[in-house]
Amino acid sequence: MSAGWFRRRFLPGGPLPAPRPPRPRASPVPYRRPRFLRGSGSGSGPADAPRRPDARPVRSPARGRALPWNAGYAEIINAEKSEFNEDQAACGQLCIRRCEFGAEEDQEWLALCSEELLTGHYWALFDGHGGPAAAILAANTLHSCLRRQLEAVVEGVVATRPPMHLSGHCVCTSDPQFVEEKGIRAEDLVIGALESAFQECDEVIGRELEASGQVGGCTALVAVSLQGKLYVANAGDSRAILVRKDEIRPLSSEFTPETERQRIQQLVGVLQREAVDPQLVSPQSPEATREPDLCLASLPEAFVYPELLAGEFTRLEFPRRLKGDDLGQKVLFRDHHMRGWSYKCVEKSDLKYPLIHGQGRQARLLGTLAVSRGLGDHQLRVLDTNIQLKPFLLSVPQVTVLDVDQLELQEEDVVVMATDGLWDVLSNEQVAQLVRSFLPGNREDPHRFSELAQMLIHSTQGKDDGPTGEGQVSYDDISVFVIPLHSQGQRSDGH
Amino acid sequence: MSAGWFRRRFLPGGPLPAPRPPRPRASPVPYRRPRFLRGSGSGSGPADAPRRPDARPVRSPARGRALPWNAGYAEIINAEKSEFNEDQAACGQLCIRRCEFGAEEDQEWLALCSEELLTGHYWALFDGHGGPAAAILAANTLHSCLRRQLEAVVEGVVATRPPMHLSGHCVCTSDPQFVEEKGIRAEDLVIGALESAFQECDEVIGRELEASGQVGGCTALVAVSLQGKLYVANAGDSRAILVRKDEIRPLSSEFTPETERQRIQQLVGVLQREAVDPQLVSPQSPEATREPDLCLASLPEAFVYPELLAGEFTRLEFPRRLKGDDLGQKVLFRDHHMRGWSYKCVEKSDLKYPLIHGQGRQARLLGTLAVSRGLGDHQLRVLDTNIQLKPFLLSVPQVTVLDVDQLELQEEDVVVMATDGLWDVLSNEQVAQLVRSFLPGNREDPHRFSELAQMLIHSTQGKDDGPTGEGQVSYDDISVFVIPLHSQGQRSDGH
Numbered sequence: 006m007s008a009g010w011f012r013r014r015f016l017p018g019g020p021l022p023a024p025r026p027p028r029p030r031a032s033p034v035p036y037r038r039p040r041f042l043r044g045s046g047s048g049s050g051p052a053d054a055p056r057r058p059d060a061r062p063v064r065s066p067a068r069g070r071a072l073p074w075n076a077g078y079a080e081i082i083n084a085e086k087s088e089f090n091e092d093q094a095a096c097g098q099l100c101i102r103r104c105e106f107g108a109e110e111d112q113e114w115l116a117l118c119s120e121e122l123l124t125g126h127y128w129a130l131f132d133g134h135g136g137p138a139a140a141i142l143a144a145n146t147l148h149s150c151l152r153r154q155l156e157a158v159v160e161g162v163v164a165t166r167p168p169m170h171l172s173g174h175c176v177c178t179s180d181p182q183f184v185e186e187k188g189i190r191a192e193d194l195v196i197g198a199l200e201s202a203f204q205e206c207d208e209v210i211g212r213e214l215e216a217s218g219q220v221g222g223c224t225a226l227v228a229v230s231l232q233g234k235l236y237v238a239n240a241g242d243s244r245a246i247l248v249r250k251d252e253i254r255p256l257s258s259e260f261t262p263e264t265e266r267q268r269i270q271q272l273v274g275v276l277q278r279e280a281v282d283p284q285l286v287s288p289q290s291p292e293a294t295r296e297p298d299l300c301l302a303s304l305p306e307a308f309v310y311p312e313l314l315a316g317e318f319t320r321l322e323f324p325r326r327l328k329g330d331d332l333g334q335k336v337l338f339r340d341h342h343m344r345g346w347s348y349k350c351v352e353k354s355d356l357k358y359p360l361i362h363g364q365g366r367q368a369r370l371l372g373t374l375a376v377s378r379g380l381g382d383h384q385l386r387v388l389d390t391n392i393q394l395k396p397f398l399l400s401v402p403q404v405t406v407l408d409v410d411q412l413e414l415q416e417e418d419v420v421v422m423a424t425d426g427l428w429d430v431l432s433n434e435q436v437a438q439l440v441r442s443f444l445p446g447n448r449e450d451p452h453r454f455s456e457l458a459q460m461l462i463h464s465t466q467g468k469d470d471g472p473t474g475e476g477q478v479s480y481d482d483i484s485v486f487v488i489p490l491h492s493q494g495q496r497s498d499g500h
Numbered sequence: 501m502s503a504g505w506f507r508r509r510f511l512p513g514g515p516l517p518a519p520r521p522p523r524p525r526a527s528p529v530p531y532r533r534p535r536f537l538r539g540s541g542s543g544s545g546p547a548d549a550p551r552r553p554d555a556r557p558v559r560s561p562a563r564g565r566a567l568p569w570n571a572g573y574a575e576i577i578n579a580e581k582s583e584f585n586e587d588q589a590a591c592g593q594l595c596i597r598r599c600e601f602g603a604e605e606d607q608e609w610l611a612l613c614s615e616e617l618l619t620g621h622y623w624a625l626f627d628g629h630g631g632p633a634a635a636i637l638a639a640n641t642l643h644s645c646l647r648r649q650l651e652a653v654v655e656g657v658v659a660t661r662p663p664m665h666l667s668g669h670c671v672c673t674s675d676p677q678f679v680e681e682k683g684i685r686a687e688d689l690v691i692g693a694l695e696s697a698f699q700e701c702d703e704v705i706g707r708e709l710e711a712s713g714q715v716g717g718c719t720a721l722v723a724v725s726l727q728g729k730l731y732v733a734n735a736g737d738s739r740a741i742l743v744r745k746d747e748i749r750p751l752s753s754e755f756t757p758e759t760e761r762q763r764i765q766q767l768v769g770v771l772q773r774e775a776v777d778p779q780l781v782s783p784q785s786p787e788a789t790r791e792p793d794l795c796l797a798s799l800p801e802a803f804v805y806p807e808l809l810a811g812e813f814t815r816l817e818f819p820r821r822l823k824g825d826d827l828g829q830k831v832l833f834r835d836h837h838m839r840g841w842s843y844k845c846v847e848k849s850d851l852k853y854p855l856i857h858g859q860g861r862q863a864r865l866l867g868t869l870a871v872s873r874g875l876g877d878h879q880l881r882v883l884d885t886n887i888q889l890k891p892f893l894l895s896v897p898q899v900t901v902l903d904v905d906q907l908e909l910q911e912e913d914v915v916v917m918a919t920d921g922l923w924d925v926l927s928n929e930q931v932a933q934l935v936r937s938f939l940p941g942n943r944e945d946p947h948r949f950s951e952l953a954q955m956l957i958h959s960t961q962g963k964d965d966g967p968t969g970e971g972q973v974s975y976d977d978i979s980v981f982v983i984p985l986h987s988q989g990q991r992s993d994g995h
Contacts, residue, residue, distance in 0.1 A: 171830035183819040196840025335666035345691025
């Protein structure tokens with residue numbers, strides 16, 4: 006399998022940076038090479054030795070180095086947003102074994118023999134913020150969490166339909182029918198494993214960062230190829246799309262303060278006092294009379310945690326931040342229950358800084374974060390306050406499933422995964438156009454997917470002679486995986 | 501405009517019921533004919549007198565009577581689920597005036613003169629449960645709430661783009677730019693008005709039912725034609741679809757315990773204790789140390805209202821209700837953060853009755869309700885307990901917008917709105933097939949939309965010679981509106 010991954014930073018609008026010696030990626034977070042990650046180059050067997058990408062740049066010399074724990078092709082130049090790279094990535098083979106053999110430590114030999122139940126492939130991009138620590142931890146940890154989660158349910162994953170009981174024991178003769186009526190399929194177990202793995206990884210990052218006195222967070226975009234399906238799990242603002250000859254299909258959605266406005270506002274939604282009817286709370290209900298908060302809790306809008314804002318922010322959204330001159334006027338606003346807009350008379354509390362403020366790429370949660378899902382950030386607080394960001398952040402990804410086996414695959418069908426820097430300046434259609442113009446003419450080139458990834462990044466650097474000819478410029482780091490689907494379509498797992 | 505609305509109950513599989521004298525629709529809820537509702541028959545001007553539908557049945561004599569407050573064509577036979585009809589409907593013209601003229605009571609004459617800023621059309625279906633009271637109140641009230649909400653923002657609705665300030669006053673010169681950057685359009689104000697109107701109506705129903713010692717709730721599906729757009733607002737399990745020659749487009753989604761599982765489970769989501777790291781809650785944070793609940797509140801999963809279940813239910817979903825034999829085994833489950841499935845070891849608390857139980861049409865919230873959004877139900881409790889349903893129910897609708905002016909309308913393009921009884925036995929495709937086979941051959945018939953509505957209901961009665969030939973049977977009440985779009989496409993509003 007030959008997948009290309011590139012991350013470069015060019016000086017926007019200016020000349021390409023001169024080659025620099027690679028910086029050490031040393032970090033207070035101890036580096037461990039994950040054992041399950043095998044080489045996933047174009048060769049057939051596992052390749053434990055790190056590979057030098059040997060990529061040939063398309064238009065300019067590309068300098069960088071291979072990530073030792075990344076068995077795919079990689080090219081990195083530090084973006085200097087922090088001393089170490091904030092973007093991190095991982096890819097490799099995913100070997101799922103039976104879990105009843107005991108602890109991993111006792112079963113070292115298993116990695117080398119054929120007890121694997123399933124083999125898949127794994128690609129992940131982590132876009133860090135507030136330092137590289139969370140992204141590095143995620144790149145070193147998430148695949149282990151996922152493997153553990155998958156191994157815990159693997160008997161269900163390899164069954165035609167997951168059994169009600171993992172033991173195979175049947176309490177009711179109609180158990181298979183219940184499972185069938187619920188429509189539970191093997192892929193639902195993989196989705197569940199991805200969801201749990203993200204949460205587990207988030208907890209690990211929280212513990213490790215705290216223990217080492219570090220901070221930070223990262224987005225996570227993961228693709229897993231397993232049993233003829235491609236699972237894409239996303240928490241953050243990276244994006245994956247499927248590009249085929251006649252089709253562009255988004256495989257992920259972005260999670261930002263704007264797209265998750267209602268969920269975030271709901272967390273601090275205050276019950277409208279005029280809507281409270283004390284009669285609605287039964288005096289016979291013990292939990293309703295115990296304390297006032299629980300009275301509110303028995304009404305539907307009672308997601309009452311205004312304390313999270315410490316009186317510093319307003320939950321409401323306005324077209325701009327309000328000022329004194331707006332007091333008493335009716336201005337456009339919306340609250341957590343609204344997808345539409347309405348007008349309200351401005352009160353003094355509306356002048357506070359908004360929970361979600363800014364527009365598009367400038368939108369920020371509590372004036373601090375541009376994403377609303379991701380890993381880490383357990384210690385992150387609003388500047389000069391004790392207001393925590395974490396209660397508003399979710400580590401749970403959204404998972405989409407692409408049934409690769411059902412596609413009539415062409416050799417040029419690929420999935421493009423990239424961090425937000427690419428999508429800031431290139432639309433899905435522009436990326437697809439670049440893919441379609443590049444691949445067919447380079448069929449004989451074994452490095453064409455790597456070169457395509459590099460070319461995509463180059464297209465964001467505002468050269469007039471760039472493939473899009475529109476001179477767009479990205480000021481952000483960009484990391485790109487190009488995953489050819491043709492090889493994924495033929496089931497390569499051991500089962 | 502000729503829209504057809506029919507609601508019939510046939511004895512499933514058996515002969516059609518013999519004609520019965522119409523039952524009185526007397527109800528403890530006082531009936532008021534809403535003043536704004538004008539006749540919306542095929543005639544051109546307002547027709548305040550109720551119209552006799554004069555519908556010609558397609559295959560069998562249809563008995564019934566016109567709803568006096570429904571100016572469209574209507575046909576009702578009591579379904580005998582309760583003494584009075586549980587399904588209710590309303591349709592008519594919607595006249596939006598400037599609100600600065602004063603209270604409605606002082607401005608009676610306005611209804612008869614030309615001070616209206618906007619004219620639209622309104623159709624609504626309410627599927628009651630636990631008695632007809634909530635549905636009757638909704639049919640008598642919701643349009644008034646909507647009119648009030650629209651009148652409060654009408655200057656913004658008729659503007660090219662809503663102004664930041666309703667007064668037209670401009671505090672910042674760049675205010676129009678802020679509104680444009682947020683992408684706020686006139687239609688967002690209509691969506692906001694619909695959302696607020698549903699909530700206001702829900703509060704009115706709560707108060708009125710309590711005052712009259714009645715109970716019950718209802719779903720609500722509303723279509724509003726305004727300024728060349730059709731707004732469809734849905735709270736419950738009714739459905740609206742657009743049917744054109746080459747297109748079927750869903751205009752609503754159903755809200756049931758199954759489709760809203762995660763939202764409902766989240767309300768009683770209990771923080772996983774093993775995930776709580778006390779270090780994550782800063783001791784300096786005053787709100788974190790005030791009381792234990794607020795410590796939980798500072799973590800993202802702290803939607804902690806297990807009290808709502810009073811220890812009687814389990815929040816988790818399993819393929820079937822668990823029993824003693826399942827104890828200690830690993831069974832399929834999912835929690836609020838999961839769209840996928842996983843396995844868990846069954847504990848004693850998992851044997852409780854599930855918060856959401858059953859499959860498909862049998863799925864129930866707290867063993868009681870089949871819908872998760874709607875109006876009313878303020879007093880509804882789980883049988884023999886004090887557990888309230890209302891905290892889990894939302895009155896907020898989901899609103900979709902159909903830009904009718906952008907469609908190249910054909911004479912046979914219609915919107916079909918119906919309560920769940922129709923969709924239980926007919927798919928969108930089957931309904932579309934019936935529409936397409938019926939309308940073109942009946943172009944000269946002025947009652948063809950009413951007859952189509954009647955024919956759709958007839959098709960659910962399991963006759964082998966029915967248009968679908970599949971002998972499907974509905975055991976539920978069915979109410980249907982067929983709204984021809986051709987007349988809606990030409991803006992008929994006064995602005």
